[in-house]
Amino acid sequence: MYQIGEFSKITRLTIQTLRYYDNEGILTPSYRDQQSGYRFYNDEDFARAEMIIRLKQFDFSIAELKEVLVAIDSGEELQYFLDEKREQLNFEVERKQQLIREIEAQLGDKQDERRQTSYQINELDIPAMLIASVSYQGRYDEVGKHIGQLFKAVKGKAAGPVFICLHDDSYQEAANIEICAPISRELNDSKVTTRVLAGGSAISTMHYGGYDLLQFAYKALFTYIFEHNLIAQIPSREVYHRGPGMFFKGNPNNYQTEVIILVEREGANNNE
Incomplete structure (x- = not known):
């Protein structure tokens, strides 16, 4: 449920x-x-x-x-x-x-043929990390419009793949989205925010394919949360291990996106 x-x-x-x-x-x-x-x-x-x-x-x-x-x-x-x-x-x-x-x-x-049939759920502890980020309020598919600003500031100094933090506890037409890149030292750029992103206990799964089927990764994670008496926390993350480039989208079937949800085992507030 x-x-x-x-x-x-x-x-x-x-x-x-x-x-x-x-x-x-x-x-x-x-x-x-x-x-x-x-x-x-x-x-x-x-x-x-x-x-x-x-x-x-x-x-x-x-x-x-x-x-x-x-x-x-x-x-x-x-x-x-x-x-x-x-x-x-x-x-x-x-x-x-x-x-x-x-x-x-x-x-x-042929969506059923493209749909990932199973998701492996991993429990992990995510360490706190130093990130550079840009934030916006808008649609989920507008990430590409804003990510260039982050790339220009980081200039190849990212210490890992780019990801987004979703700061809403439900789907929103105008979502609060933070585009992030892990970095090893602070950046002196007024156009981006440099901060420490908190870590914690989490569950994750890897989605292989286009973003139009990403909801099934979330479904697998929330099913796991229910079955193991966990409480989902925000922000959740989508880590883009492999995705579209700045100029060409490439083949969406080859995209690799890790979805991460921070969790607690007790003490959550109901979000109804």
Whole structure:
């Protein structure tokens, strides 16, 4: 079972969106504590969230989502609804052409073939480290727009791979992201922050492949946290052992990203 903050990170849906979907009857948590009112989600909720995210990408309204999900729950196939939606979009070709391509690409997507089937979870103690960093508030896919500023300041003096710290306890549309590089000595550059990043007990796993499937690494980690009675702490980290370059993205299937979550065994506050 996942708490709402953990489920938010896994699905990349904000807590506000999850609560809205619950109120609308679109994505109801499998369990709700009767005394506290806290929501808890399971793997079936995750699969339903994935379907909702895909349908939202295809411009299904909330009212349409409700109708489709009720029909699917009754045994109807999603394919019929996707075909009907494509016909509707054909009447708005000029404005909807890009959405039509995305739907057709999704219908032939080979995502399951690219999905990493298992994740090895490691428990480790991370030492404190001296880092240079730049921070911004925005989308997760905007890291590339800001990382150049850090590279210019570090100038090849990094003592390890670049990583990001995610300072929110749930998925956010405008996330608080810190792009970091470990360094051996302080930098004299006003455009970057030099500080000591605290360490601690953590769990980690390596994700092989594109960032579009990175949520499955988070799912594996939060499952491990639940099964071993751990408490997730922030910030979490994504360490880019192998990824896109400054000018060319390369093959995403060859990316290697280590996801690290600091943990405690007791004394955590619930984030509902």
